[in-house]
Amino acid sequence: MEFPKLKNKLVLAPMADISILPFRLLCQKYGAAMTYTEQLSAIAINRGNEKTLKLAERSREEEEVGLQLFGRNPRVLLKAAKKLEKNFDVIDLNFGCPSKKIVNQGYGSALLREKDRIKDIIKTLSKGLEKPVTVKMRSGFKKVEALELVKVMEESGVKAIAIHGRTKEQGYFGKADWEIIKQVKEAVSIPVIGNGDVVNGEKAKELLDYSKCDYVMIARAAMNNPMIFKQINCYLDDKKEIEIMKEDKIKLFLDYVELCERYDFVNFSNLKLTALNFCKGFEGSKELRVRLMKVKTKETLIEAVKNF
Ligand SMILES: Cc1cc2nc3c(=O)[nH]c(=O)nc-3n(C[C@H](O)[C@H](O)[C@H](O)COP(=O)(O)O)c2cc1C
Numbered sequence: 112m113e114f115p116k117l118k119n120k121l122v123l124a125p126m127a128d129i130s131i132l133p134f135r136l137l138c139q140k141y142g143a144a145m146t147y148t149e150q151l152s153a154i155a156i157n158r159g160n161e162k163t164l165k166l167a168e169r170s171r172e173e174e175e176v177g178l179q180l181f182g183r184n185p186r187v188l189l190k191a192a193k194k195l196e197k198n199f200d201v202i203d204l205n206f207g208c209p210s211k212k213i214v215n216q217g218y219g220s221a222l223l224r225e226k227d228r229i230k231d232i233i234k235t236l237s238k239g240l241e242k243p244v245t246v247k248m249r250s251g252f253k254k255v256e257a258l259e260l261v262k263v264m265e266e267s268g269v270k271a272i273a274i275h276g277r278t279k280e281q282g283y284f285g286k287a288d289w290e291i292i293k294q295v296k297e298a299v300s301i302p303v304i305g306n307g308d309v310v311n312g313e314k315a316k317e318l319l320d321y322s323k324c325d326y327v328m329i330a331r332a333a334m335n336n337p338m339i340f341k342q343i344n345c346y347l348d349d350k351k352e353i354e355i356m357k358e359d360k361i362k363l364f365l366d367y368v369e370l371c372e373r374y375d376f377v378n379f380s381n382l383k384l385t386a387l388n389f390c391k392g393f394e395g396s397k398e399l400r401v402r403l404m405k406v407k408t409k410e411t412l413i414e415a416v417k418n419f
Contacts, residue, residue: 112243114271114302117144121340124330125179133370142340145175150205153182153191169198177201181218185235196242206248209279220279223252230267237268247273250291265299273304293322304328312346335388360389386416
């Protein structure tokens with residue numbers, strides 16, 4: 112199966128502790144054409160870990176959703192993917208996470224140094240699954256080495272590549288390298304999803320025009336503002352710019368709470384984190400932050416955001 116043709120250019124990135132079902136639905140409502148789960152451990156899925164399986168829930172209301180897995184053993188990854196593939200449109204492999212905990216176990220970006228293993232993983236999953244297998248990667252581990260890798264990935268059966276234009280060494284520092292996104296797009300004939308530093312319509316257009324990538328993936332800017340997809344879609348369609356007011360953000364948070372309740376995802380620390388993320392950058396944000404540090408219940412948290 113091929114990578115689905117998306118209704119617009121915008122994709123919500125996988126984000127640990129953020130990309131849960133209610134958040135994905137909110138981003139979809141405001142125009143994300145596709146979303147991903149956060150990276151989930153193949154081992155934990157196979158063991159039936161409850162918390163992981165909850166994070167792997169998908170709603171019928173959702174349009175295109177990718178399940179992102181991390182692991183390094185092809186058979187373990189295949190088993191986990193087989194268990195859940197019927198619920199998802201795409202099975203995505205994480206070859207990009209730079210966190211020490213992940214890299215030290217040989218997962219995420221550590222795999223960028225293991226070309227043969229990458230080949231083996233992709234071939235095993237592509238053969239064994241019905242859904243398309245995709246990859247999300249960084250430009251390299253210590254240095255840029257994506258070009259060689261993406262050709263191997265394509266030959267092994269991958270159906271799309273999302274590339275974050277930073278090496279593992281760069282973490283989140285410095286500017287994302289869009290040149291490598293352009294080079295990857297020239298090197299392969301499958302869809303390429305460009306990622307890194309897209310924060311508004313101008314940047315999205317710049318990345319699309321410069322690299323000719325097929326889609327743009329957004330992480331941090333969406334974490335603070337799921338309405339960014341609407342703003343960028345308007346910009347790309349040459350429509351009037353949308354300004355987001357404090358009231359919009361409050362409503363967004365209340366909608367998020369409702370979705371969490373509907374899908375049984377209520378978690379106090381996640382709600383607090385989301386309130387802080389959504390309310391960043393407005394007058395009164397600092398005061399709200401101080402208040403939120405003290406709240407102890409969902410009700411007082413909601414009240415504080417309403418009074419923001
Ligand atoms: C809080 C957070 C969690 C993330 N978790 C994941 C993850 O689970 N899987 C993954 O592939 N990338 C993860 N990333 C990386 C993003 O998907 C993305 O590649 C990166 O933030 C660059 O995009 P941006 O400039 O739009 O933020 C995470 C990033 C952030 C900020």
